[in-house]
Amino acid sequence: MHDQETMVSIAKAKEEWERTTLHDTLAKWPERYEQFITTSGAPVERLYTPLDIADLDYERDLGFPGQYPFTRGIHPTMYRGRLWTMRMFAGFGSAEETNARYKYLLAHGETGLSVAFDFPTLYGYDTDHPLAEGEFGKCGVAVSSLADMEILFDGIPVDEITTSMTINGPAAVIWAMYIAAAEKRGIPMAKLGGTIQNDILKEYIAQKSWLFPPEPSMRLIVDTFEFGSKYLPKWNTISISGYHIREAGATAAQELAFTLADGMTYVQAAIDRGLDVDSFAPRLSFFFNAHNDFFEEIAKFRAARRIWAHVMKERFKAKDPRSWWLRFHTQTAGCSLTAQQPENNIVRTTIQALAAVLGGTQSLHTNSMDEALALPSELAVRIALRTQQIIAHESGVANSVDPLAGSYLVESWTNRLEKEAYEYFDKIEALGGVIPAIEKGFFQREIAASAYRYQREIEERKRIVVGVNEYQMDVPLTIPLLKLDPEGERRQRERLARVRRERDNRLLQQRLAALRRAAKGTENLMPYILDAVRAYGTLGEICDVLREVFGEYREPVII
């Protein structure tokens, strides 16, 4: 950043400061800890100066927003032009209840939708499957057929608003249901905008809602890339996710490295299929966690953009600048929420959301204060949404682009995280790539070790968690928690039975047979899945056909 002479002078001045001013203070007032660490356990220096970013080249490493390598943001004006999308992850019980929640959120100023599905749906089972017992609607909304999807988006202008769907193993089927539901309302698929998470690699690594083994799963994903690039130009066919990797216990560097390594694996798989990188890369999107450590998170987002731009341009030879963009959604850290004194979570979420905005996120979910206890109540979710609105309109942080650039600390940590990510890329490469590393349990072991280390730090009080290991109170809970409609499951089961009874079952059997044949071959499966969905084939029936052809994944058990 500075010329050699200035650096030498600063180094000398720093030494002098350490020897005199600092030394005297430390002699009288020792610091609170011998070593300061970030949430991820990385060491934190007392002071950052130009010496820590001596090699930083402004034009090469930062550049201008909207220009390579996009460290400062993917858009030239960022939030001065348009605010991030306020997209609250929501879903519970039956499609009717969740539809009402979406309308509530939209009425309070939410600008994008995000669907949470229940466990049976995530695993490709219908509500009445034996393994689904007790799980209906608990962690999201149950969607077993097109009939549920029609109700879920009833009265919502899906041609105007974008919808993100957290669905992975059965992503192609759920996406087909969304497309078919819009089609029935006369909205052509080309007009639909949104995202399917569709990131199976992080499922094997962290979130664990897989269906099939890696090879057929990767095929399905590339099928969606190909289909989307032809017919749904506004759809993000994948959201390459670090969120769940972080929630499972990873550090910021692990989240960054593993997510981008997954991203490279998808790009390579699509190129191997013969797709032109610029035909699908602009529709790749990402999803990160915003954890507690304010500056480390901001540095992580900035590093992610720079690495991805570099990888796409240099390694994959993408020519379209949009292929170089790392566009991402952020969710505040669910794992940071405490069940104790839940109101304090509002403050945690605010700090995390601020980091996401200062890191240049394209969309944001803010967790509700009650999420360590239950699914969010209306009151809790409204406060969470208002938190974003206050950051957007009152704090002033959205008014200038990448305002923390040039901070010695932030730039130094951006460099550090970038370097740590490349070190992990080398390790993963040495194991034969992401899929072999998953099969060897590499990621799972790394994450479990970080999670355990973090918990030990809390036990040993090297880390203070307010209300948990310090400032505890023994008071009864005073916030209201969400109660599911006890009639929801009955309604859902009845609807499922009616769908199976009233549809043209001969037509459906033909379409399932066609899907089975295609799955055994190499054709793109999206048109076959779409046809089965249009004939009201259920999620479970369609996934059963694919399970029969592809088999099921079994994970290596690692503590």
Next chain:
Amino acid sequence: MVRERKIRVLIAKPGLDGHDRGAKVVARALRDAGMEVIYTGLRQTPEMIAQAALQEDVDVVGLSILSGAHMTLVPRVMDLLKQMGLEHVAVFVGGIIPDEDVPALRCLGVKGIYGPGTALSDIVQAIRQEVEGRE
């Protein structure tokens, strides 16, 4: 009295819940505390868990459930353990368990229920007391 063998614990994930961070952290802590820990992995039915408890001859079963399905899954595990003559196996539950469900789980014979923020040392101590206390 000094026990002749280490305390054996089965850590199990029943149902479809994929959140395994807590189960793994607790498993490591129990192992570090000198217990023998068997982890079932994900997506176990109550039948698979009871069978594993029998085969592994464990003193303790720890069920980790964050999906909200505990009121369906825990009673079934308790029933099966009883049917198999494993009443002596102490069952602990960890995860997101609303306060209002705690009395019912206690009634079923669950020895301890641990939510977010629990200290690992509390779990270790409770298991030791439960197993060693009855000898």
